[in-house]
Structure formats: C-alpha cells, structure tokens
Amino acid sequence: MDADAAMLVIGNEILSGKVEEANVAVLARALRGVGIVLQRVVVVMDDVDTIAAEITELSGAHEFLFTSGGVGPTHDDVTIEAAAKAFGLRIVSSPTMEAMLRAHYGERLTDGHLRMALVPEGAALEASAEITWPTIRVGNTWLLPGIPEVFRAKLPVVLARLSEQLGARGGARAFVSHAVYTRMDEGNLKPLLDRVVAAFADVSVGSYPKWLDPAYKTKLTFDGRDEARVLAARDAFVALLPPGEPQKVD
Amino acid sequence: MDADAAMLVIGNEILSGKVEEANVAVLARALRGVGIVLQRVVVVMDDVDTIAAEITELSGAHEFLFTSGGVGPTHDDVTIEAAAKAFGLRIVSSPTMEAMLRAHYGERLTDGHLRMALVPEGAALEASAEITWPTIRVGNTWLLPGIPEVFRAKLPVVLARLSEQLGARGGARAFVSHAVYTRMDEGNLKPLLDRVVAAFADVSVGSYPKWLDPAYKTKLTFDGRDEARVLAARDAFVALLPPGEPQKVD
Numbered sequence: 001m002d003a004d005a006a007m008l009v010i011g012n013e014i015l016s017g018k019v020e021e022a023n024v025a026v027l028a029r030a031l032r033g034v035g036i037v038l039q040r041v042v043v044v045m046d047d048v049d050t051i052a053a054e055i056t057e058l059s060g061a062h063e064f065l066f067t068s069g070g071v072g073p074t075h076d077d078v079t080i081e082a083a084a085k086a087f088g089l090r091i092v093s094s095p096t097m098e099a100m101l102r103a104h105y106g107e108r109l110t111d112g113h114l115r116m117a118l119v120p121e122g123a124a125l126e127a128s129a130e131i132t133w134p135t136i137r138v139g140n141t142w143l144l145p146g147i148p149e150v151f152r153a154k155l156p157v158v159l160a161r162l163s164e165q166l167g168a169r170g171g172a173r174a175f176v177s178h179a180v181y182t183r184m185d186e187g188n189l190k191p192l193l194d195r196v197v198a199a200f201a202d203v204s205v206g207s208y209p210k211w212l213d214p215a216y217k218t219k220l221t222f223d224g225r226d227e228a229r230v231l232a233a234r235d236a237f238v239a240l241l242p243p244g245e246p247q248k249v250d
Numbered sequence: 251m252d253a254d255a256a257m258l259v260i261g262n263e264i265l266s267g268k269v270e271e272a273n274v275a276v277l278a279r280a281l282r283g284v285g286i287v288l289q290r291v292v293v294v295m296d297d298v299d300t301i302a303a304e305i306t307e308l309s310g311a312h313e314f315l316f317t318s319g320g321v322g323p324t325h326d327d328v329t330i331e332a333a334a335k336a337f338g339l340r341i342v343s344s345p346t347m348e349a350m351l352r353a354h355y356g357e358r359l360t361d362g363h364l365r366m367a368l369v370p371e372g373a374a375l376e377a378s379a380e381i382t383w384p385t386i387r388v389g390n391t392w393l394l395p396g397i398p399e400v401f402r403a404k405l406p407v408v409l410a411r412l413s414e415q416l417g418a419r420g421g422a423r424a425f426v427s428h429a430v431y432t433r434m435d436e437g438n439l440k441p442l443l444d445r446v447v448a449a450f451a452d453v454s455v456g457s458y459p460k461w462l463d464p465a466y467k468t469k470l471t472f473d474g475r476d477e478a479r480v481l482a483a484r485d486a487f488v489a490l491l492p493p494g495e496p497q498k499v500d
Contacts, residue, residue, distance in 0.1 A: 013456055015288045017278030018427070018471065021271065024293070028267030038265045041293035043274070073436045074457040075447050105437075112440030149461040177268070186323050187355075187363030197325050206263055207324040211399040221268065 003036040003166060006062040008054050009043040010069035010079055011146055022148040023068045030155050032175045034163050035225070036064065046070060051082035059086070059141045064162070069146030071136070073115040079143055080136070084120035087138050092121045097134060131157050173225040178234045181216035181248040182241065185209070189218060192240040200233035202226065216247045253286040253416060256308040259293040260301055260319035260329055261396055272398040273318045280405050282425045284413050285475070286314065296320060301332035309336070309391045314412070319396030321386070323365040329393055330386070334370035337388050342371045347384060378407050387411075423475040428484045431466035431498040432491065435459070439468060442490040450483035452476065466497045 007027055013019040021043070028038045039062060044050045051070070059065040070079030084091045097117035105113050119125070125134035126142075135154050136143040142158055144151050182189070186209055197205050206221040222234040238246055257277055263269040271293070278288045289312060294300045301320070309315040320329030334341045347367035355363050369375070375384035376392075385404050386393040392408055394401050432439070436459055447455050456471040472484040488496055 009291075012454060013458060013471070014274070015278055015291065016282060016425075016427075016473065017275040017288075018456075019458070020275045024264070025267040025270045028265055032266060038267075039295065041259075041265065041291075043291035045289065072457070072459060074440050074443055076456055110437050110440075113435075113437030115440065116437070147459060147461050175266075177266075185363075187360050187366070190324050190360075190362030190365070193324055204262060206268075206326055207322070208263060208269070209322065209397060211397050221263070223266065 003063050004039045005031055005036050005064040005066065006040045006042070006058040007038060008051070008058055008065065008067040009041060009146075010046060010051055010067060011043075012045050012076065014043055014069075015045055023144075023146070023151045026148075026152060026155070027066055027068075030159055031162075034159055034166060035173050035175070036162065036166075046076045046078055048078045048082045048085065051079060052085040055083055055086035055141060059139065063140060065141040066144055066158075067141065068144050068151060071143055071145050073112045080118055080120065083136075083138055083141065083143055087120060087141075089120040089122060089138070091118050093117045094119045094123075094125060094134075096125060100133065126157050126161055128157050128160065137161075175223055175225055176227045176230050177221060177223045178230055179222070179250040180220045180234060180238055180246045181218075181250075182220070182246045183217045184241070184245060185217055189220070192237060193220070195240065196233055196237045199236065200229060203230055203233040205233065205237075253313050254289045255281055255286050255314040255316065256290045256292070256312040257288060258301070258304050258308055258315065258317045259291060259396075260296060260317060261293075262295050262326065264293055264319075265295055273394075273396070273401045276398075276402060276405070277316055277318075280409055281412075284409055284416060285424050286412065286416075296326045296328055298328045298332045298335065301329060302335040305333055305336035305391060309389065313390060315391040316394055316408075317391065318394050318401060321366075321393055321395050323362045330368055330370065333386075333388055333391060333393055337370060337391075339370040339372060339388070341368050343367045344369045344373075344375060344384075346375060350383065376407050376411055378410065381407050425473055425475055426477045426480050427471060427473045428480055429472070429500040430470045430484060430488055430496045431468075431500075432470070432496045433467045434491070434495060435467055439470070442487065443470070445490065446483055446487045449486060450479060453480055453483040455483065455487075 014021050024041055031038050042054055044054055070077045094117050101113050101117055119136050120138050124137040126137050127134045135157055186207055202224055204223040208219045222230050224230045264271050274291055281288050292304055294304055320327045344367050351363050351367055369386050370388050374387040376387050377384045385407055436457055452474055454473040458469045472480050474480045
C-alpha cells in the first residue's frame with residue numbers, strides 16, 4: 001500500500017496573505033522522492049485548539065503528518081502546545097536543547113530563548129551530524145518550522161528517517177513523471193485523454209492549460225511508480241495527436 | 251460579527267509539487283479588503299467524493315467558500331460534479347454559457363468545449379460588463395478556476411458581489427496593518443510583545459523572523475479593523491524597544 005501523508009500549515013500570516021506559503025511544494029516533491037503521496041493540506045490560524053484538533057484528525061487519518069510554522073518562542077507560536085494537547089502529553093524542557101541554547105547564547109540567554117527548548121514529553125528529537133538543532137517528532141507527526149530556509153534545511157533529517165522506516169518494511173518506490181506539451185486546447189484534447197485514462201488506470205494523467213504562452217496551450221502530465229507504464233501511457237497519447245503535434249515531449 | 255470564509259484548493263498538481271499554489275494569498279488579501287477573514291484553507295486531490303465532502307463541510311461551517319481549480323473540460327476537472335453532489339443538485343447545461351461557447355468556437359466547437367457549459371442546476375452565473383464569462387456560484391460557494399491569471403481576472407466580479415452583500419447588512423470594515431522591523435531576536439522580543447498583546451486584545455500581533463537579512467532580524471505586524479487601536483499598539487511596542495531600535499516603522 002502507498003504511504004500517504006498530510007501537511008498542516010500554521011500561521012495567520014498565510015491566511016491574511018501577508019506571506020506567500022512556500023513549503024507545500026517543497027515537501028510534496030521531497031515526499032514523492034521517497035514514494036510518499038501528500039494527500040491533503042490544511043492551513044489554519046495560530047490558535048491552540050484549532051491546531052490541536054487538526055493534528056488529532058490528520059495524524060489519525062494519515063500515515064505521516066508534517067506541520068509547518070509556530071515553533072518559535074513568541075506568543076503566536078503555539079504549535080508545540082497544540083501538539084502536546086493533541087497527544088495528551090505534558091510540555092517539558094528538553095535538557096539537550098536547553099544545553100544547546102545555553103552554549104549558543106551564553107550570557108545573553110533569556111527566558112524567551114529557553115522557550116525554544118520546550119517539547120511534548122517523550123517526543124523524539126531528530127538530528128544529524130550536519131543538522132544538529134533537533135526537529136521534534138511525536139509519533140508520526142513532525143513539527144517543522146515555517147521559515148522556508150529553515151524548513152528546507154531540516155528536510156534531509158526528515159527524509160533520512162522516512163527512508164529508513166519505509167526501507168524497513170520493503171521500501172516504497174519513488175514516482176516518475178513525464179509530460180507532453182501541445183497547442184491543442186482542452187476541449188479538443190478531452191476525447192484523446194479519455195482513451196488514455198481508460199487504458200492506463202495505474203497512471204495518473206493531468207491536463208494543465210497555460211495562459212497566453214506562445215510555445216504551447218496545454219501541458220499533459222503522466223505520473224506513476226512504474227516507469228515503463230508511464231512511458232507507455234505518454235506514448236499512447238502522443239500517437240493519438242494530429243500532425244504537427246506535440247510541441248515537446250519530456 | 252466578522253464575516254469569515256474558507257477556501258478549497260483542488261488539484262493533484264499542487265499536492266505533487268508540480269505547480270506552486272498561487273491563489274491563496276491573492277484571495278486572502280482581496281477578502282481582507284472587503285472585511286472578510288479567511289479562516290481556513292484545505293487542499294485536496296481531484297476526487298469527486300473528497301471534494302464534495304469538503305464543500306459540504308466548509309460551506310456549512312463558514313459564511314463564504316471559494317474553490318480554486320477543476321473547472322475545465324477534461325477528466326481531471328471534477329469540481330462542478332462535486333459541487334452538484336455536495337448541494338444535492340443535478341448537472342445541467344447552461345443555455346447562456348452554451349451560446350457563448352458556440353459564438354466563440356463556431357465550427358470548431360467540440361463536445362469537449364460544451365462541457366464548459368455544465369453547471370449545478372439553479373447555480374447563479376456571476377458576470378459583469380467587463381468579465382462576461384460567468385463565474386459559477388452555488389449559494390455561498392464560489393467555483394473559481396485554478397489558473398492564476400484567470401483566478402485573478404475573475405476576482406473583481408466576486409468582490410463586487412460580496413461588497414453588495416456585506417453592504418446590505420451594514421458593511422464590514424476592512425483591515426489595516428502596520429509593521430515594525432527590528433534587529434532583536436524573538437527570544438528577546440517575547441517579554442515586550444507579551445505586554446502589548448495583553449494590553450491590546452483587539453489587535454492581532456504577529457512576529458516573523460527573517461533569515462539572514464542584514465536589514466532586520468524580526469518583523470512585527472499589528473493588524474485590526476480600528477486604525478487608531480492598531481497604531482496605538484504599534485507605538486506602545488516601539489516605546490518598549492531599547493535605544494537604536496526599531497530599524498523601520500510602517
């Protein structure tokens with residue numbers, strides 16, 4: 001069975017449009033690389049009860065859950081508290097993280113800095129030789145930071161652990177993706193696509209119109225875990241196209 | 251009471267990371283401009299039952315729902331079908347939209363093109379003198395296209411209608427937002443922010459660290475409907491800063 005995941009994006013700044021969300025696509029691509037399908041994303045405000053309810057729901061319904069945002073030390077950072085609530089855990093200060101903060105800040109250390117050592121009791125602290133500041137994991141739920149640069153910096157630790165877990169049960173195959181570009185519009189492509197979709201149930205076929213691009217009008221994508229089948233679906237589609245098409249095949 | 255909204259983003263291409271989502275921030279900002287708070291965003295795959303269940307849930311729990319994606323003519327465009335299912339409506343061909351398609355495509359018209367005239371029975375077709383191709387609305391639920399350029403092009407029709415509705419019941423006030431930039435880190439800012447948050451319950455205070463920016467380390471935002479209160483909260487915070495701060499005030 002496919003491993004599946006959900007993502008919970010936390011932050012008033014996303015829902016007010018002050019900040020463009022930038023972690024969903026990065027996580028989605030990284031997960032596909034280890035054979036995990038991102039099935040659902042939910043974006044909520046910085047509210048403890050809302051986040052806790054969502055963590056309970058998503059961590060129960062999916063094999064993995066990744067949260068993004070709300071792990072800093074200020075009043076609007078409530079993800080740790082919400083995760084503790086969702087899993088019925090106390091919040092404790094991690095001696096490991098506290099020692100790292102003391103070493104980093106020295107005499108400048110404040111109570112505010114020390115809040116960054118708070119974790120749900122019993123949480124796993126995932127780190128590596130290169131990425132030493134721990135990422136907090138509670139069961140199947142990973143608590144990642146919202147700042148895009150830090151989110152990206154932490155992904156290698158997450159992916160290494162996921163690969164281990166999936167490898168231990170026989171592994172998951174990564175997805176392959178191919179594409180065809182055409183100047184035909186979706187209305188004309190529909191009957192051709194319907195034939196390919198009917199013949200290749202194991203290949204996911206997507207159709208994406210491009211707005212005002214002189215090079216092509218529609219991009220068709222062919223995705224699956226079996227590259228031979230994906231290529232066969234793509235080529236079956238190309239064979240249905242009229243003369244002069246396609247514009248490009250990937 | 252504040253008017254609130256949810257958004258449902260539909261598309262395998264978003265959840266696979268092939269395409270960066272680009273409509274959430276645009277909608278969020280537009281809604282705030284007419285005094286509506288975007289409370290929740292959910293992203294799901296191109297699956298009729300999943301989308302229908304989500305439309306039922308979100309349209310019931312929020313005053314307005316906006317969907318993005320899945321309104322084209324191909325096999326992966328299932329939002330119209332899902333909305334019809336969610337509201338218990340049949341799918342019919344709109345004579346207005348069919349006539350527009352016939353006029354546009356003439357002899358090149360295909361059955362694929364005609365699928366773009368399908369709507370849930372009884373849906374409102376919202377258009378304006380400038381934006382003539384209708385946007386489908388079923389009750390409080392607006393079905394918008396996923397292509398960012400087209401999503402943006404349709405927003406004026408949506409906003410004009412929302413302003414009318416909100417105006418009829420006394421109007422909603424738009425949000426105002428101000429910001430302060432500082433080189434202090436969140437650990438040091440926390441006690442200052444806590445004092446402002448406690449004194450200004452009607453102002454939403456956000457704290458956003460910037461990664462490796464020489465100009466500032468943290469951006470603080472102050473948001474609310476009452477500009478005098480927002481400015482008072484911002485200025486109360488600035489008054490708490492040490493000499494040399496802030497770097498900038500907006």
